[in-house]
Amino acid sequence: MIIPRIIIGTLIASGLSVGLAISGLAYATANPAPAAALKQTTQDAAPQLDSSTADHTKFEALQADFKSGPEVTKACLSCHTEAAKQIHKTKHWTWEYKNPDTGQVLGKKHVINNFCTAVASNEDHCSACHIGYGWADKKFDFTVQENVDCLVCHDTTGVYKKLPGLAGHPNYETMEWPPKSGRLRPPTDLKKVAQNVGKTSRKTCGACHFRGGGGDAVKHGDLDSSLENPKRYLDVHMDTEGLNFACAKCHVTDAHEVPGSRYGPTASDTSGAQMRGSKEARNPATCQACHGNTPHDSADAKLNDHTHKIACQTCHVPAYARGPRHTKMSWDWSTAGRLDEQGKRIRTRNSVGKVEYDSNKGHFTYDRYVIPEYKWVNGKVKYTLFGDKVDGSSLVKINEFLGGPDDPDSRIWPLRVFRGKQMYDKGLQTLAVLHTTGNDDTAFWKNYDWDKALATGMKAVGAEYSGSMGFVETEMSWPITHMVAPKEDALKCEQCHTKGGRLAGIEGVYVPARDRIVAMDTAGFSLALLALISVLIHGAIRMFVSSRKRG
């Protein structure tokens, strides 16, 4: 009897092996396999040569003891005669952008977002990030050349800082900053800053773009102060010990106009690599503008087959807020205004010390190493602007990137979706403008009176507050394009090609291993089952014949 003997032998061996295996487990756990050596690419740091042909400390126009920013600008313009005229035409100055697809007038001046919501009525605060001096209210003269702030972009000293509440000016006198901190900030040494101007840098661009929305890492998710001196893992292009790109390396600027904007994003670029310096009318800040349309070498050539459906960023920016900073993920205005028993402002912090509740602003949540959401994007975007109908019954998309699987201009993009709850005017049925800051009696951060603050805010955009307000859930999407990981940290095939993977929510495209064709699967499994049945029948016949012969 062969089979019973085999079974008996197996059972004996199993009993012994269980003991051996369990003993072995303890050893195996205590002796894990050594981790694979991490691949590290080292590159020589770029030589630090002063390539400028002008020493601004020697310029006669810059020897004055400047008392204000506009005085510095006047001196700059004595040589750079056309600079202010160029600036006046840029989005950085106008805070306006007319969308050619929808005709919507966008830009910070017009959009209501779900962070601090709106610029109108809060200009003296928001204009800390305007490249001008003196924008305190609607009366600001956008045609005056001396109102342009050259230093905020061209400072190399790191001491120049425009503070909220000063209408775009740096402090000219000693002032306490942050307010009530007890720390005194000395007057800005304008002469020193003016004599040390230079090219823009990650630090100068980041002064605003890393700190949008009221603080470091708040708004963009893929832009924060960890990019001032990033390591290779955080951004392969900006790595200070590697390529060390400044922002302008990709955002190649012409006549002070900086290309690349979420108001008119380039979702797909099939034009191939662009010669630097060429005057082609295209966005030079796309990945393809340097890397071309088939960037993967022959060993990874299959990846090039993905580029007509997937944006480069989808694989190469596997997560955002990948540095040490936590980015804000949501903002709930509906809880703002709560005070403690003494009627004082409340601020509570989360486990890492970030403010999670502030009477001025409501509740926040944060996260780090955030997995993006994915969506078809064709470069067209539609905003919900002031005056567009909002009745509070459904989620409002502050902006919506359009696109779909059948659109040849669409690619699957990674997005940061910022969620919030914000004010709307029930009577006018529109998103509301809140007057948050200022020294007047109606500012919300002064008196926590919604009605007064909304009346002032709405008046600033030419509307009369109905007297009835509510809160509505909103979403705002941001294409993720910075914090480009080294290629070995890009998404792996199985992160998308699996059920429940990164592209689980993407419709209209067949993703092998995520999707199945039922007929083909049924046919394949049927064939496999038939083969198994055949083998079993064949084996049974052989055993039967063999036992008959022996018997």
Next chain:
Amino acid sequence: MLKIVAGFFSGIALVAIVGWNTAGGFMMTEHESPFGVEETAARIQANIQALSDRGWKLSGIRSPSVSVAAAGTNVPPVILVEACSTKYSAPLLAEDATRILSILMPCTITVYKKDDGKTYIGTMNSGLMGKMFGEKVSSIMDEVAKDQEAFLSFDPSKPAPPLIKTRPGGGKGSGGQELSGC
């Protein structure tokens, strides 16, 4: 006879394969956390401190992902919360036969993020591990396992406690932005 021997070795191979493939699952447990990585770690720390009457103290906190980042590559955040109770460690360290188990000290709980964006908690299966080393160790590790369950019991109605950046050994950390690596 040859067939019995063949069956015997086949059995060994079968058990070895099954054991090898399932060992990880038995030795460690994984739970999903409703909080972010740092808040989860902070809540575990608070729970550990709440069991000080059972000898538990925070031993340290580390982030291996910080070391990996410093080496030039990138992984999702991982935080190791370390704790020790002399009530349990003293009897094990007192005897030559069990002193080698100090390799498992301090008790480490790992908190990490996965590709689905969610936070997970990993712990050693202390109860099962203890059973491999005799009755004395088993009884101690059973107690550790019970305490470990309490470490992972969260009350969402309580506000997030601050993350305590203790240095290995129990000293207070500097409170800097990043945790120590490994």
